[in-house]
Amino acid sequence: MSVRTPSPKERRAYSLREIVARFGGEVRGEDSVIVEQVGTLESAQPFHISFCSNPRYQRLLHRTRAGAVIVGRETADLTALPRIVCDDPYTYFARLSAFLNPPVAVGSGVHATASIDPSVQVDASAWIGPQVAIGPGATVGARTVIHAGCSVGENVIVGADCVLHANVSIYHDCVIGDRVILHSGAVVGADGFGIAWDANCWRKIPQIGRVVIADDVEVGANTTIDRGALDDTIIEEGVKLDNQIQIGHNCRIGAHTAIAGCVGIAGSTRIGRQCKIGGSAMIGGHLEIADNVEISGAAAVAKSILKPGTYTALFPLARHQDWLRNASHIRHLDALAGRIRELEARLAEMERNPS
């Protein structure tokens, strides 16, 4: 596992024929064309293979300099370039990009400046970078890479094939599964926001649960996941968290749910499997979100959502002057509705007694 993509010298090249033999799809045009890297339609050069999955970028097909492209069946005839036609160009591109950009090995061992308690168990194939600190009783699995400046607390278990990017902090007793990626500045296991008003000040409630992160989770930069107050906070397998997300104590995020940046989820909320939550959404505490729920960006969720579907709450953007004129009526909507009711009653009365 590595922190970087292969340099040009480390890359290999493949013909379209070799690519469809491995990943399926059908070549149209010259199948001996050789590509070695993926690229955007806009910036690709002849050794790149590009893709087109978003209709808004179709116009770029005509002027791309890519050597080949990946397209869907409905787009197959919009270009004369050598192309791979498949059902889902974006997923095809994702698989191919992963194949062309395998992780680069970073070696194993412990950097001289790392501070590791003698009781820590580090697998011989793991790499512990400079300025890292690992507390007593922790475990680091096979081929895991811990980059500069990370802090791994007492008794933490980090699984195999994980990558902790620079300056990640994991508090005591938390558990990280296999193939987990934690980006820089992520904080796992800080105390939940547990306070009780006691006479004349807030009393802190000890947060004695843990954070347990299952396999194949990715946690974005500066995302924070608080430890449980009593029970654990749980991130199930395959969850993908973008940057700057806050997950409160005792939340449970269901398997394969994807959450975009800047989302806040208050304590004790349970989110189902395969949900998609848009950026800057906010979800209140002690709620239940069903499986397969999609929440639009910037929506605030104050009640449980028990049925799958897409949910939205977006104040329409307007020129400031228009907003000024329209938004003020929101403070009087109840009065407006009352005036409509009254008009209806008066009109009905006139219709009954026309003269």
Added chain:
Amino acid sequence: MSVRTPSPKERRAYSLREIVARFGGEVRGEDSVIVEQVGTLESAQPFHISFCSNPRYQRLLHRTRAGAVIVGRETADLTALPRIVCDDPYTYFARLSAFLNPPVAVGSGVHATASIDPSVQVDASAWIGPQVAIGPGATVGARTVIHAGCSVGENVIVGADCVLHANVSIYHDCVIGDRVILHSGAVVGADGFGIAWDANCWRKIPQIGRVVIADDVEVGANTTIDRGALDDTIIEEGVKLDNQIQIGHNCRIGAHTAIAGCVGIAGSTRIGRQCKIGGSAMIGGHLEIADNVEISGAAAVAKSILKPGTYTALFPLARHQDWLRNASHIRHLDALAGRIRELEARLAEMERNPS
């Protein structure tokens, strides 16, 4: 002060009789029952004492495996378990949990990998962890613990009995009181966002104030508090800040105010005492918020609030199709209101001149 909760071996057990002798309340059922830890109704085992303060969890009282529970007077008869009856079960639980989970000592001294300027004054009872950096002229008080990777700038004063979790950054000249907890990734004293447009570019305004944090404040993970432009940014005693909060330069947060995660407060705003601010709220700059104001989650505050009370601004969540149909009218509310006025005028005219 410590970074972890006591392990089972370090815990002691107490009878309900001993507990009420110490904390008040009344035992119903067998008062010799022994408990050693707090737990949720859902997960408790017989050596746990649980609690019920939220009506939505009352149904769990019937199937909990806890050895005892803490309940309010109105809930006292909903269970046959040995129980402590009191006025405020949540605060009772908070006190008991703090008693059962005292901080674990971490020792004192300076880790071999810490980098401490010779001019720094570290109390002999403090602990400076691995990979820490402390700049010239700084002071660290008695029993304070500074965990791995923290940076404490030039001339910073950190009081007694503080805990700085891993990878906290404090800029030069800031002042931290006693019993302050700073969670991982918190940044205290970065430059405020002070810029002035000067001909053809932004000119940076030196930020020469400090951040001054009073006693008993807790600052969540990845929360940022900017230093003042000229005067100081001030966090008064007992303030509790959750994760990912941004506090702009020259703000003053009144004593015992609690702010939930992801809140942003722009510069020079003053927030009163004992306010509660919900998650993801946003408060504009140069505002005044009175004491005892409660702001609901996700509300944007653009004007000062001079009277206590609860304030809300939440766009109602809806299924996306319903939102599409309804939200578009917001852009025309002023026209709708005009049509209602016109209908009223025409109807009044008809009522005056019926034929």
Added chain:
Amino acid sequence: MSVRTPSPKERRAYSLREIVARFGGEVRGEDSVIVEQVGTLESAQPFHISFCSNPRYQRLLHRTRAGAVIVGRETADLTALPRIVCDDPYTYFARLSAFLNPPVAVGSGVHATASIDPSVQVDASAWIGPQVAIGPGATVGARTVIHAGCSVGENVIVGADCVLHANVSIYHDCVIGDRVILHSGAVVGADGFGIAWDANCWRKIPQIGRVVIADDVEVGANTTIDRGALDDTIIEEGVKLDNQIQIGHNCRIGAHTAIAGCVGIAGSTRIGRQCKIGGSAMIGGHLEIADNVEISGAAAVAKSILKPGTYTALFPLARHQDWLRNASHIRHLDALAGRIRELEARLAEMERNPS
């Protein structure tokens, strides 16, 4: 370049006469008055020069203890204090403050605890602080200061006269221009949120672009800027980013745009030059924002904005009881509008056939 402002001993004092000789403007009152530091109207002492640019603080002119003030022409007669009269008091103050508070040199060299790969090129005039880690192939320019705990990845280029405050993380291959300031906890170059659904789980898409930051950019504390998926994420010259901002992969932020705290910008969005984006705004992905657009705080932007101007989307704050009564109607606006249409039709019918 330095991390602190000059101490009183390091400061020099200037007469108003010397100041206007350097910066322009006109003195009214005694021009031999000596000042040595800038201060607010509220807290200034006689050796301070203060300023008044915001009408809401004019009342403080009467009771300030400042030795002198900077005022606009329209305010020139509101005080009898020695004063500098100029066109734009805020910019004047900004220039003067920068002059009175020049950066303090911190010396050069590499701290003994820093970990620097032998292949790194560090200019002899740069300073690398304690606990820093710099990966193979990186370059650090002249007079640049890298504070404690920063991580600079493989092949990163950091220009001249930059300041990286404590605990900044820069991933491999990113490029930082000259005179760039990165505040603590900022993360540059973490993987963008690139995932594709593949059968039964999310597949990660390698993020092979970089982040390229141009000259004179400032990045706030805990702000994150993701690397591009294929092409680069680009921050043009003079951009000012406040704290806790998230910029998604492949965004381009135009020159001299200023973005306030807690803003989230989703991937592939292009923002024009000299825009101003208010705190906690949220901008969706794949959008185009023109030059000179101003977006109000807390607005969510879901469509491209092709014309300059100020745009707003703020749900009006209200007392909670008033909000309850009014907001519920938003879910029925379409029905309300229908009832108005129907009333209009029925009334028109009655007006046509009065009896």
